[in-house]
Amino acid sequence: MKDKVSVGYIGLGIMGKSMARNILKAGFPLVVHNRSRRALEELVSEGAKEAHSPAEVAEQVDIVITNLPDSPDVELVVLGEKGIIDSARKGLVFIDHSTIKPATARKISETLGAYGVMCLDAPVSGGDIGAQRGTLAIMIGGPEEAIKIARPVLEVEGKTITHVGGAGAGQIAKAANQIMVAAQMVAMAELLVFAKKAGADPRRVVKAIQGGAAQCWTLDVKPPRLFEGNRQPGFKAYMQAKDLGIVMDTAREYGIPVPSAAVHTQLFNAMLQLGMKDLDNSGVIGVIEKLANTVLLET
Amino acid sequence: MKDKVSVGYIGLGIMGKSMARNILKAGFPLVVHNRSRRALEELVSEGAKEAHSPAEVAEQVDIVITNLPDSPDVELVVLGEKGIIDSARKGLVFIDHSTIKPATARKISETLGAYGVMCLDAPVSGGDIGAQRGTLAIMIGGPEEAIKIARPVLEVEGKTITHVGGAGAGQIAKAANQIMVAAQMVAMAELLVFAKKAGADPRRVVKAIQGGAAQCWTLDVKPPRLFEGNRQPGFKAYMQAKDLGIVMDTAREYGIPVPSAAVHTQLFNAMLQLGMKDLDNSGVIGVIEKLANTVLLET
Secondary structure, three states, X not given: OOOOOOEEEEOOOHHHHHHHHHHHHOOOOEEEEOOOHHHHHHHHHOOOEEOOOHHHHHHHOOEEEEOOOOHHHHHHHHHOXXXXXHHOOOOOEEEEOOOXXXXXXXXXXXXXXXXXXXXXXXXXXXXXXXXXXXXXXXXXXOOHHHHHHHHHHHHHHEEEEEEEEOOOHHHHHHHHHHHHHHHHHHHHHHHHHHHHHOOOOHHHHHHHHOOOOOOEXXXXXXXXXXXXXXXXXXXXXXXXXXXXXXXXXXXXXXXXXXXXXXXXXXXXXXXXXXXXXXXXXXXXXXXXXXXXXXXOOOO | OOOOOOEEEEOOOHHHHHHHHHHHHOOOOEEEEOOOHHHHHHHHHOOOEEOOOHHHHHHHOOEEEEOOOOHHHHHHHXXXXXXXXXXXXXXXXXXXXXXXXXXXXXXXXXXXXXXXOEEEEOOEEOHHHHHHHOOEEEEEEOOHHHHHHHHHHHHHXXXXXXXXXXXXXXXXXXXXXXXXXXXXXXXXXXXXXXXXXOOOOHHHXXXXXXXXXXXXXXXXXXXXXXXXXXOOOOOEHHHHHHHHHHHHHHHHHHOOOOHHHHHHHHHXXXXXXXXXXXXXXXXXXXXXXXXXXXXXXXX
């Protein structure tokens, strides 16, 4: 049997840490790098090797993965000082699980591609739970050849691995994903406040509708947390707002009117202004509560 | 074993016909009444008995069911000439599967209740497919005692039967349901046009995202029809628009701002203006196509 490919992981946030852990548990040699030390030390204690720069990660591995908050973070780690680009070489596979602008993904693919690096923009969906359980949906833009090499690793990170198209196509799919996710979060917020204020029990309303045409992951997973008074992430509101910014930027770039996503962008921006940026994206109900001058749970 | 309760069914539309047929197949004696004769004759040929007015249906059965387009239709069939009210008596169970205003449901419950009729507002969700397969979600407002009597019938019509609360609570749940359904339909429309115009294959984008946090019945069921160029109902756009009208009326009545549902109401109203009222609710993509000056499928 062939030795397992070695993997480097840069960015150990809520999602990245769980995904890196699953790679480690599956027996892949793992080198990690992270800005804050806590998650890094956790993984080192579990058997990962520490590296002190993105370049130092990339030079030691077959596949280097990033999982970072936003487009500038990925640009810095890849193209900045001691960046992945310093260890760029033919045959290296670069996978970016971050959610960034499709245009940035294409730029990075072109820049690293000039050195023979094969790049996959491979954002994910499925939340912290999906990251922990390895059941994420992974949507990929980039060359088939790189997916073939990376597949054993991708398969421990996620359950649904879909090759969407060329460079940037993974990010377009992710933006499309966020159009739907934001719509569901806001609709859930509106319908819970609607039920509450119209005099029905929101718990029973959720139970009544989650088996019909309204069925969705959002209604399956989020209401139990909300009914416990828990609005902790999960997926942070400011990340949802950032992703909606990508949707709106990309929509403008290509000339795509998205009236509903535009409203959701405004409501998540309001959430940030209301001091709720670190809450879960389901916490957008806080904005509707403000507008309706009510609260979901009586105290 | 006790004899099966006898059932009357008034309103044999897309949903009603399939639901009535499931009741008949399950062996309940069935009396039917319908404005247009075609569906009625179909069910009569399968063993149902015809009645010539709502009153004539109600006088012959233990449970009388209505499944009609809108609030005025239900008022007419229940309270109008030769209406159910003419056969109102203690112990009769009245079930309304229509989606109507919660306020109208409460008014009917009070009016028939004065004669000893037990009323359930019991709108459904799950589309034509759910109606055919008997997998609908049924959301109920009204007395527990009536649900107990009706349960054997409800269980052949649907899979999830939820008692939400008192009179009108079923309709509040259905309005909540429509807030989510409309959001998903519009989000699906926006993300498909977004993917198309940004240069990704919409089919692959759907495949990529339907296993993640965006997962929903809408993304499972509707895209295959859209990709075949099929925008036939299913659930007609003008019914979706009518249901959103109920959402907006009820939201205003109770003082509930619903900014996202308001936009979706506008988009479905636009769909009607664009001559698409008889298309499936997923056909709201036609409005986004118009706005974006593109089409999902090249011809």
